[in-house]
Amino acid sequence: MVVGVSMIGAGYWGRNLLRNLQAADEVSLLSLCDTDEGKARRLLGEYSTVPVCGSIDAVLEDSRVDAVVIATPVATHCDLALAAIEAGKHVLVEKPLAASASDGAKMVQAAKDNGVVLMVDHTFCYAPAVRRLAAMVRGGELGEIQYIDSVRTNLGIVQPDVDVLWDLGPHDLSILEAVLPPDVRPAAVSAVVSTPSHLGRPASVHMSVRLSNGAIAHAYESWLSPVKSRRMVIGGSRRIAVWNDVDPVQPLVVYDRGVDPAGPDTGAPASYRSGDAVSLALPGDEPLHTMIGEFVDAIAHGCNPRTDGEAGLRVLRQLEAASVSHASDGGFVTLAAGEGDQW
Ligand SMILES: NC(=O)c1ccc[n+]([C@@H]2O[C@H](COP(=O)([O-])OP(=O)(O)OC[C@H]3O[C@@H](n4cnc5c(N)ncnc54)[C@H](O)[C@@H]3O)[C@@H](O)[C@H]2O)c1
Structure with a gap:
C-alpha cells in the first residue's frame, strides 16, 4: 500500500521529515503546506512538482490524502491534529504531542473515535x-x-x-x-x-x-x-x-x-x-526513516507504533x-x- 501524505510545516524540523517522506517508497507526498507558502516552495526546490498550499483546509479537502505529518510550532499541534483527525486523516505530529496534557488527551480520544492512527515523533x-x-x-x-x-x-x-x-x-x-x-x-x-x-x-x-x-x-x-x-x-x-x-x-x-x-x-x-x-x-x-516506516505500517497493517498518542500523552503528563x-x-x-x- 502507498500512503498519500501531506506535510504541514516547512521549517527547521519539517525539512528533515520531508527528506525522509520523499525517500520512503511506501509514501506518496501529495503536498507541502505552510502558512508561508514561499518558504514551502523554496524547501521543495525549483524542480519539484509537489504542490504547495498555505492552509490545512486545502489538504483536508483532498481525498487522496490519507495522512498528515505536522511539524509546526507546539501551540498549533492540537488544532491542526484535531482538524485532520476529524477529516478522517491519520496523524503523525512532532514532539511534544501538544501544549498541555488536556489537549493531548483530546487528540488521543479523537483518534480513537475516528478510527485513525495518532503517532508522535519521539525521534530518539x-x-x-x-x-x-x-x-x-x-x-x-x-x-x-x-x-x-x-x-x-x-x-x-x-x-x-x-x-x-x-x-x-x-x-x-x-x-x-x-x-x-x-x-x-x-x-x-x-x-x-x-x-x-x-x-x-x-x-x-x-x-x-x-x-x-x-x-x-x-x-x-x-x-x-x-x-x-x-x-x-x-x-x-x-x-x-x-x-x-x-x-x-x-x-x-x-x-x-x-x-x-x-x-x-x-x-x-x-x-x-x-x-x-x-x-x-x-x-x-x-531514526526518522524507521519512524515513518512504523507510521505507514500502523496505517496499512494496523500495527501498534511504539510512539503512539498514548505514549505522547504520558510524556505530556x-x-x-x-x-x-x-x-x-x-x-x-x-x-x-x-x-x-x-x-
Ligand atoms: N524531533 C526532533 O528532534 C525535533 C527537533 C526540532 C523541532 N522539533 C519539533 O518540530 C516542530 C516545529 O519546530 P521547528 O523548529 O521546525 O519550527 P519552525 O518555526 O522552524 O517551523 C515551523 C513552520 O510551521 C509553519 N506554520 C506555523 N503555523 C502553521 C499552520 N497553522 N499551518 C501551516 N504551517 C504553519 C511556519 O511558517 C514554519 O515554517 C515543533 O513541534 C518542535 O518541537 C522536533
Whole structure:
C-alpha cells in the first residue's frame, strides 16, 4: 500500500521529515503546506512538482490524502491534529504531542473515535542506540538499573512558544520510556530551572524522575551551552552503558566496571570492579526513516507504533508535573496512577 501524505510545516524540523517522506517508497507526498507558502516552495526546490498550499483546509479537502505529518510550532499541534483527525486523516505530529496534557488527551480520544492512527515523533525512540540500550536493559545485561543520567545541551534554538523543558524534555522522557524494563516506571518528577531575564522563559533545567524501583533518572537540558553534549549514562548493577550521541566513532560503550558489595570480612564499605569497556557497533539507520516506516505500517497493517498518542500523552503528563515542580519549590510531584505507566 502507498500512503498519500501531506506535510504541514516547512521549517527547521519539517525539512528533515520531508527528506525522509520523499525517500520512503511506501509514501506518496501529495503536498507541502505552510502558512508561508514561499518558504514551502523554496524547501521543495525549483524542480519539484509537489504542490504547495498555505492552509490545512486545502489538504483536508483532498481525498487522496490519507495522512498528515505536522511539524509546526507546539501551540498549533492540537488544532491542526484535531482538524485532520476529524477529516478522517491519520496523524503523525512532532514532539511534544501538544501544549498541555488536556489537549493531548483530546487528540488521543479523537483518534480513537475516528478510527485513525495518532503517532508522535519521539525521534530518539527510533535511534539504533536506544533500541540497543532497551534490549540490553530489558535482557538484564546491565543488571538492576541504579541511575540514569542525561546531558542534552548546546546553543539550542529558543522556541517561540515553549520553554526548554517542553522542548528537550520529551527526548529524555521518551528515551526513558523506551529503555526502562516493564516493571520500572516513573513515580515522581521534579525540576529546577534557570530563566535568563532577556529570554523570559526557562532555558536550562535539571529534571529528576524518581523511578518505582527507587532509582533516579536525571536530565540536564539547556539551550545555553556553547558545547553540544548528548550523553546518557545508564548505571546498572552489572554493567554501565554510556551513550554519546555526538561521538561518531564510539557512540555506545558498555563498561564492566562499577561498585560491588564488599566481601563479608573485608571491613570495606564496597569493592571496585574494573573490567573491560566494549564499544558496540550500531547500524546507521536514520531514526526518522524507521519512524515513518512504523507510521505507514500502523496505517496499512494496523500495527501498534511504539510512539503512539498514548505514549505522547504520558510524556505530556510528566512534563506538566515537572512544570508544577519548578513553579513551586522544585520538590518531587508524584505522578497519579497511570501518568507514568508505560506499557
Ligand atoms: N524531533 C526532533 O528532534 C525535533 C527537533 C526540532 C523541532 N522539533 C519539533 O518540530 C516542530 C516545529 O519546530 P521547528 O523548529 O521546525 O519550527 P519552525 O518555526 O522552524 O517551523 C515551523 C513552520 O510551521 C509553519 N506554520 C506555523 N503555523 C502553521 C499552520 N497553522 N499551518 C501551516 N504551517 C504553519 C511556519 O511558517 C514554519 O515554517 C515543533 O513541534 C518542535 O518541537 C522536533
